Amino acid sequence: MHEHHHHSHHHGDRDGAKQPEIFSHERAAMLDDPAREAWLPTPALLQILDAPQGSRVLDFGAGTGRYAIPLAEQRPDLHVVAYDVQPEMVATVRTRASERGVQTLKATHDAAELAPHSFGRALAVNVLHEIGDVDVRRIASLLQPDGIALFVDWDGGVTRDVGPPNDHVHTKAEAIARLQRLGFAHVRDAGTPQMPNHYVLSAHPAT
Numbered sequence: 001m002h003e004h005h006h007h008s009h010h011h012g013d014r015d016g017a018k019q020p021e022i023f024s025h026e027r028a029a030m031l032d033d034p035a036r037e038a039w040l041p042t043p044a045l046l047q048i049l050d051a052p053q054g055s056r057v058l059d060f061g062a063g064t065g066r067y068a069i070p071l072a073e074q075r076p077d078l079h080v081v082a083y084d085v086q087p088e089m090v091a092t093v094r095t096r097a098s099e100r101g102v103q104t105l106k107a108t109h110d111a112a113e114l115a116p117h118s119f120g121r122a123l124a125v126n127v128l129h130e131i132g133d134v135d136v137r138r139i140a141s142l143l144q145p146d147g148i149a150l151f152v153d154w155d156g157g158v159t160r161d162v163g164p165p166n167d168h169v170h171t172k173a174e175a176i177a178r179l180q181r182l183g184f185a186h187v188r189d190a191g192t193p194q195m196p197n198h199y200v201l202s203a204h205p206a207t
Contacts, residue, residue: 015133015134016178017129017131044195045150045195046067046070048190049150055119056081057121058083059125060124060139060142061083061124061130061131062082069096079106082107084109093105094107117143118144121147122149123150128151128153136178137182140182140206143204146204147205152198153169154197162197175199179201188203
């Protein structure tokens with residue numbers, strides 16, 4: 001069944017995306033499935049992200065705040081910004097953050113609120129296959145010159161019994177090539193056996 005999305009975005013924004021439709025907030029419960037922790041463990045993810053003391057961290061495509069909220073909780077020194085294009089997701093993040101007393105997190109669905117070259121780290125989990133080339137370039141432009149983006153996404157090169165079909169996602173090689181084409185340099189494999197269904201790539205903005 002084809003879901004209808006209430007977006008002001010015209011289709012051009014998603015040119016280059018591998019997945020035909022954006023993941024809808026109507027399926028948000030899937031993002032909160034506790035089973036996910038087994039193969040995409042939050043502590044390992046935040047360790048690889050390795051945000052410098054006092055830095056600004058962007059969670060791009062934050063969904064329900066599954067990673068942004070624990071990051072803000074564990075690292076009160078950070079300024080965490082959770083961005084998601086879907087206002088319903090952002091509302092969820094804000095509610096959860098306030099329920100848990102997290103005060104160092106800002107959530108927004110307006111990309112205009114994200115200042116260029118202002119983030120030390122960017123995190124994009126299960127997002128690269130969904131976003132268009134415009135957004136990939138945007139993530140690069142939001143990083144400070146010495147900043148790093150961490151792209152964690154379903155690996156189209158492995159056989160999985162979870163996640164989207166492989167023709168909706170990138171292989172690691174495709175992801176690396178796409179990032180290098182769209183404003184990133186020094187793309188390296190930061191993967192871990194703890195995340196068998198995903199590739200993990202760290203990338204610097206190209207100068």
